[in-house]
Amino acid sequence: MTARPASDDLSNFWMPFTANRQFKAAPRLLVSARGMYYRASDGHEVLDGCAGLWCVNAGHCRDEIVAAVQAEAASLDFAPTFQMGHPLAFEAAAKVAEVMPAGLDRIFFANSGSEAVDTALKIALAYHRARGEGQRTRLIGRERGYHGVGFGGISVGGISPNRKAFSGSLLGNIDHLSHTHNLEHNAFSKGQPAWGAHLADELERLVMLHDPSTIAAVIVEPVAGSTGVLIPPQGYLQRLREICTKHGILLIFDEVITGFGRLGRATASEYFAVTPDLIALAKAINNAAVPMGAVAAGRHVHDAIVQSGMPSAIELFHGYTYSAHPLASAAAIAAQDLYCKENLFARADRLAPAFERAAHALADAPHVKDVRNLGLVAGIELESRVDAPGARAYEVFVKCFEAGVLVRYTGDILAFSPPLIVEEEQIEHMFGTMRKVLASVQ
Numbered sequence: 001m002t003a004r005p006a007s008d009d010l011s012n013f014w015m016p017f018t019a020n021r022q023f024k025a026a027p028r029l030l031v032s033a034r035g036m037y038y039r040a041s042d043g044h045e046v047l048d049g050c051a052g053l054w055c056v057n058a059g060h061c062r063d064e065i066v067a068a069v070q071a072e073a074a075s076l077d078f079a080p081t082f083q084m085g086h087p088l089a090f091e092a093a094a095k096v097a098e099v100m101p102a103g104l105d106r107i108f109f110a111n112s113g114s115e116a117v118d119t120a121l122k123i124a125l126a127y128h129r130a131r132g133e134g135q136r137t138r139l140i141g142r143e144r145g146y147h148g149v150g151f152g153g154i155s156v157g158g159i160s161p162n163r164k165a166f167s168g169s170l171l172g173n174i175d176h177l178s179h180t181h182n183l184e185h186n187a188f189s190k191g192q193p194a195w196g197a198h199l200a201d202e203l204e205r206l207v208m209l210h211d212p213s214t215i216a217a218v219i220v221e222p223v224a225g226s227t228g229v230l231i232p233p234q235g236y237l238q239r240l241r242e243i244c245t246k247h248g249i250l251l252i253f254d255e256v257i258t259g260f261g262r263l264g265r266a267t268a269s270e271y272f273a274v275t276p277d278l279i280a281l282a283k284a285i286n287n288a289a290v291p292m293g294a295v296a297a298g299r300h301v302h303d304a305i306v307q308s309g310m311p312s313a314i315e316l317f318h319g320y321t322y323s324a325h326p327l328a329s330a331a332a333i334a335a336q337d338l339y340c341k342e343n344l345f346a347r348a349d350r351l352a353p354a355f356e357r358a359a360h361a362l363a364d365a366p367h368v369k370d371v372r373n374l375g376l377v378a379g380i381e382l383e384s385r386v387d388a389p390g391a392r393a394y395e396v397f398v399k400c401f402e403a404g405v406l407v408r409y410t411g412d413i414l415a416f417s418p419p420l421i422v423e424e425e426q427i428e429h430m431f432g433t434m435r436k437v438l439a440s441v442q
């Protein structure tokens with residue numbers, strides 16, 4: 001897969017989260033996409049086992065979304081949303097609100113998951129201040145959490161390579177819960193692991209250490225994706241909710257990956273029947289057609305901020321030039337309509353057992369030390385090579401791509417999270433290809 005673009009010069013684009021020199025020596029270029037497939041620059045088709053980057057939940061280049069974006073580009077290319085508005089921004093907010101848990105129907109738009117997370121953290125701080133509890137400034141994240149790359153996100157996040165170079169400049173007043181990943185107890189769990197709910201009790205310990213009156217919010221991914229598919233133990237999220245409620249701490253779910261159908265429901269909050277105070281969203285909010293992120297805020301949070309002060313005063317000094325950009329809004333409305341028309345969340349739910357079976361069929365494949373799954377997401381953890389962590393999964397990723405299947409890897413963990421339109425045969429093909437590739441690598 002070394003076909004190069006016309007200019008043959010890849011040097012100008014400094015690629016994100018990429019080994020630039022390695023990639024540019026042997027590039028993998030995608031030139032078009034439709035439905036479940038990408039087409040690479042050498043013409044071969046690649047089955048999208050990852051919904052791009054966990055985001056194209058309705059499949060690629062869907063006609064309805066393309067048409068909506070094209071029409072909006074031709075009629076309203078840009079409109080400010082500071083002290084101005086445009087109709088699609090309000091309509092997009094209403095569509096998103098419709099599928100959020102009851103009460104979380106106030107939608108603040110951003111342009112990415114990172115911005116959504118930083119927005120949620122700022123809203124949490126502003127909420128406490130508006131209620132006269134401005135001393136609540138501490139934020140609690142979790143080890144192995146991924147909350148994007150803003151300074152807020154990497155501070156509450158728990159992935160050390162993402163923090164290392166910036167460690168002197170992270171936000172202060174942060175603490176972290178332990179992560180919940182434990183293969184000794186939970187290897188090869190199907191769905192939620194049975195062991196580990198007690199890890200939520202660490203929050204009580206942190207609350208006692210810092211005093212509840214200093215803590216603003218706890219942020220977790222209900223299912224952690226980027227850090228290697230970590231499924232919450234049974235009862236864990238419920239326990240976090242109880243402790244937050246008891247101490248007046250806001251609970252933020254980062255649903256940038258789980259939002260819009262990944263677990264067979266609109267949100268992980270709905271799936272787990274645990275309602276946070278704020279939800280960070282992005283990616284599938286508009287099927288990733290145009291960059292967009294959002295925060296769904298509980299009315300109690302919104303009202304505490306927006307009902308404070310004079311009606312003529314700006315309540316929250318925060319926002320982005322492109323908040324609710326017309327093209328992103330048009331794509332969000334079309335994507336939400338498509339999810340609804342095709343009943344895609346229910347489809348993901350229906351496919352989940354077949355997906356689980358196909359994933360766990362890899363349990364006896366070479367190098368596999370764990371398989372875990374929930375909804376339409378699965379993680380396959382490999383034994384690492386001595387002195388070369390990540391090298392084996394990288395090789396599997398490259399060979400799968402060459403064999404026409406896109407998989408994601410993090411360290412030595414491989415992840416599948418296909419568009420919700422995936423067919424059962426395609427699920428079999430994804431995992432079957434990985435089995436063959438696993439047998440071919442050292």
Ligand SMILES: Cc1ncc(COP(=O)(O)O)c(C=O)c1O
Pocket residue numbers: 111112113114115117146147148149221225226254255256257282283
């Ligand atoms: C849980 C979570 N939060 C935040 C982000 C950051 O989103 P973005 O890359 O759009 O900034 C991601 C991206 O994968 C994510 O998985």
